[in-house]
Amino acid sequence: LIKAYEKGCKFDGWREYFDYDKWMEAFKECNVDPSFYANRKREYDEVLPWDFIDIGVSKRYLVNEREKASRGETTPDCRIKCTGCGIAKFIEDGECFNGANFSKVHENK
Known part of the structure; x- marks a missing residue:
């Protein structure tokens, strides 16, 4: 996130500010494979970042x-x-x- 910020990525939730190429550069420089987080099949027992939130549905x-x-x-x-x-x-x-x-x-x- 810091690397993307340093490259000028701000307000990326807004389409007019999002710069895909800058994000890909930041991922590459940090040796991060975005597909690992976005596109892989996850095991059902994998701990997910939001697992601590209890909305009642198991x-x-x-x-x-x-x-x-x-x-x-x-x-x-x-x-x-x-x-x-x-x-x-x-x-x-x-x-x-x-x-x-x-x-x-x-x-x-």
Whole structure:
């Protein structure tokens, strides 16, 4: 990041400021292969930078969903039947879409 900054990379989230070539130069000078971070297949047990964030949905559930998606399978709408993602642990009565909680979800849109 420092090398890219030194090359003038600032406000790169804005398309008009992003300079792909400068980033590639910075990666090369620092012996960093961006494909290692962006394009490789990751193992499911790999620790990811955001793993410390707990939004309620378990990593196991996400892995299962990824596996199902690769087979072309879908998951039913959880408003009809709980799919066991884990988010219910944050809800007082443990049901995401029972009558009262379902109304709250729609009120907050």
